[in-house]
Amino acid sequence: MLWAQLIIQGFLLGTLYTLMSLGLNAIYGVLKAVNWAHGAFIMLGAYTAYWLFEFFGLNPYISVILAALLLTLVGTFSYDVYVKPFIGRPNFGSIMLITTYGLALVLINTARYFWTDVLRGVRLGEAPISIGDISISKPYFYGGLFAIGIAAIFYIFIEHTRLGKAIRATSQDRIASMLMTIDTNRLSRLIYMLGAGLAGATGALITPIFAITPEAGMVLGLKAIMVVIIGGLGSYMGSLIGGLLLGFSEVFGAFFLGAGNQPLIYLLVFVIVLAVRPSGIMGEK
């Protein structure tokens, strides 16, 4: 029963991590560069949900949509300043990593300036769901459910719409898709907005689970990046595997080694995966 509890907990956490890294992966697919500000976007989404809850009593699961919309807006502005001018430079991947690091610094420290470093989180105060001996806290349950739903919608969008096809084509070969009259510049903007929106939605989902400070932007961003590296950059399946692996290793690590040593376990997983397969589990060589 204990094992079932741990497995369910790890699975729910894993789905959240998957959703966290999905936007990062989508951006990597089209731009071939990692967006370091992803964690800052997640943090902004979390704060959006928190303030909507604080001022209007809005349920965080409703503000998922609002946070996503707001973050797409933030995404399009930051795309103009921090990403677009550098497309086409040699070494674009590293340059974008550093410029978006600057974006993360700007967003996180602005948040610190206005909202201070106080821990903030939404407390819904609902009883956990219990089935037999297994009890699951409701924020985890709903969070996992929403994460699976959003990921499914995203999957359908990528696989079964014209735009999704264009995104996949650009991910495979940017120049060839340009020749096929796909407007890759517009698509880059779109995917950056989409990635930011997904980050915002994730942020709203995690507010009832973890308390948030502005500094969490860096930590969550690093976790999302680790998920993506473990799974393999640019592979959605890899995102799923990496997310679940991280979720399980966190939950089991916390249970068997104590919460303080929790980071060591997933760092160990990370180093082992990198040492054995540097391009990630599902990544191409």
Next chain:
Amino acid sequence: MVNLKLQIYLAAINVKQILLILLFVTFMVAFPQVASDYFVSFLALLLMYIALAQCWNIFSGYTGYWSMGHQVFLGVGCYTMAILRIRYNFYEYFILPICGVMGALTAILLAFIALRLRGSYFTICSIAFAEIFKILALNLEWLTNGGAGILLPPVYKLYDFYYQMLVMTITLTILAYLIKRSSFGYALFAIKDDEDAARSVGINTFFYKTVVLLITAFFLGIIGGFYAEFLTYIDPYVAFADIPLLVAILSTIMGGLGEVFGPIYGALIYVPLMECLWISFPYVYLIILGCSLVLIIRFMPEGILPYIAKIRFRLALGG
């Protein structure tokens, strides 16, 4: 026709430049005798930033592999110094080589994990690598005392630190010059231009990348040792802080990536600017750092030297 080779060497030496450098070095050596403590500590940190930037330049500027994890070697140096000094009470200058060797050992680890990767993959892995060491330092409490940090013997070290950093800066600059002029340096620049082509003409690229990473890590470890002695208190957030490296990277880009004097020019402009901002707006400072980062990379991809050349050209035309 006494000695043609010697004459060519003598002709190649730019007397004006060497005199300027000598003047600058003399000035820096004599400076602490006349300046206030605050100014000396500021200059010592400036020199440390130059040394950091020079290390980053030798690795990333020459090979084209942008590392964002170089602070890890600094942190390892700091911790080696602190642990050996507090636990075993070794003599300071005896520990320094050990700091360098520990940094180099860390670099071997990074090389085997990340140097097989290219481009942004390497950059991300270097970030993750640095973060791993920060978390390790936070969690391995028996070794590092965790988040509580380690207190070193509180000795007033400002002037020592200043001269140590001066020596490190000069050493690293000479090293950067020697590497750039040697066949080793040509191999590194070949890797930067086209790694596959470099491999196809028989350059063992992995070996060259690893060796240059080891060299920079060794020096960063030593700088870390000095830094720990200077700070007299370290914790994981100080030792593995990423902001100094970020400032160093920006200085290098501003001064010119892959140029021997690039980090010096860049740091001389950028670090005093940051210091002024930091004094006047403590919170907004990091926001400005984030903005200046994108501005420098956008408008000065080649560094500040082309701008200066342009201005001099205009002045020459006008005069």
